[in-house]
Amino acid sequence: MKKIMIAATTAALLSSTAFAQDTKHEKHWDYSQNGPSHWGDFSKTCAKGHAQSPINIVPGKSVKMDTSYKLTLHEDVHTTAKVIDNGHSIKVTPKEGGTIELHGETFKLLQFHFHGKSEHTVDGKRYDMVVHLVHQNMKTKQLAVIAVFFEEGKNNAILDNVLGGLNKEIRIDPADLLPADTQHYFHYVGSLTTPPCSENVQWYLLKQPATASKEQIEAFRKYYVDNERPIQELHDRKVEAE
Numbered sequence: 483m484k485k486i487m488i489a490a491t492t493a494a495l496l497s498s499t500a501f502a503q504d505t506k507h508e509k510h511w512d513y514s515q516n517g518p519s520h521w522g523d524f525s526k527t528c529a530k531g532h533a534q535s536p537i538n539i540v541p542g543k544s545v546k547m548d549t550s551y552k553l554t555l556h557e558d559v560h561t562t563a564k565v566i567d568n569g570h571s572i573k574v575t576p577k578e579g580g581t582i583e584l585h586g587e588t589f590k591l592l593q594f595h596f597h598g599k600s601e602h603t604v605d606g607k608r609y610d611m612v613v614h615l616v617h618q619n620m621k622t623k624q625l626a627v628i629a630v631f632f633e634e635g636k637n638n639a640i641l642d643n644v645l646g647g648l649n650k651e652i653r654i655d656p657a658d659l660l661p662a663d664t665q666h667y668f669h670y671v672g673s674l675t676t677p678p679c680s681e682n683v684q685w686y687l688l689k690q691p692a693t694a695s696k697e698q699i700e701a702f703r704k705y706y707v708d709n710e711r712p713i714q715e716l717h718d719r720k721v722e723a724e
Contacts, residue, residue, distance in 0.1 A: 511677045513570070518711050525678035533681040534714035535672030536601035537721075544668060544723035552724060553628075553686050554583040555664055557591065557615070558657040565647045570676075570709055571595040572702065574644055580656055582617055582626060584684065589617035589626045591656060596644075598707035600631050601675055602687055604668075608710075609691060610634050610699050613659055625674075626684040630659055635693030645701055661690040669722045675711045 510516060511524045522529025557580035564575045572595060579591030593616055600609035611632035618625050632638070640658040666689040673681040694702075 513709055521677050521679065527673070527681065528677055528679035531673060531679055531681055532715075532717045533671060533673055533719060534679060535675050535683065535685060536603075536711060536713060537670070537672065537716050537719075538603045538606060538713050539668050539687065539721055540605060541668075541723065544721045547669060547722040547724040550585050551669060551684075551722070552584070553664075553667065553669070555628075555657075555660070556581045556583070557660065558655060559591075560653070560655050562651050563654045564651050565644055566649060567705060568595075571597060571706055572644065572648070574654065576654065576656060579617075582628070584626060587619050587622070589619050589624075592616050592618055594656065594659065596702055596706070597710050598703045598705075599710050600629070601710040602629060602685075603713060604631075604687075611694055611702060615656065615659070624682060624684070626686065629685065629687040630661065631688070631691040632694040632699070633691045634696050634699060637695040638693055638698060641694055641698045641702070645698075659692065661688060661692045663690040664688060665724065666690065667724055669724070670719055672714075672719075 511521055516523075518528075528534075559576070559578055559580040561576045561578040563577060566573055566575075573593055574595070575593040576591060579593075581591065582589050594613050595616075597612050597614070600612035602612070609631035613630045613632070615628040615630070616625060617627070640654070643652055643654060646652075668687045668689065670685055671681075672683050672685045673679050674683060
């Protein structure tokens, strides 16, 4: 498996999306030698934070969604995007991102990236893959992440487009990543899933998974299969469900 390395993060909570790059002369966090059990060496929040991600979702313990935080998606934007292997995931950066609305605020899609297994679990189940669509409120700089789980099933055309366009610029519509049902999801307030593990990130996990063929899952896992952070304690947080 390819060794996963990344440099220190940029400002404005964008580190989890790997906007930084490696250098040869610094110690970096990763998922192996300097893996999650050592991330407190890079950021105290990773070790001592009480609103960390990912978590295990227990549907039976969720509460009714606060209507002010209901999610409205406007991701249907036909655009071009750069696809790169950034050293810890396959990342796609659209030239023109769509938006989501929550709590009366607009968040713009910055990029999306893939994990070879889902970071969050539902009733202890870890899905075959996940894509994280990272959005930012351009006024407050707060992040909101939509997680779309993948399970083995029908071939997914957008995944072929992404893998076939590695290190290239492709045409893409991020809405094609979404399952048919986007009205039902889990929501909670968590953190970045990589150092500096900054908190106050709005997480939305769509209940209906998308599908990917066995071949597509294997193709992604040739790049990354273990780039997921272990499950974190929920502490006193509540998980909402819609």
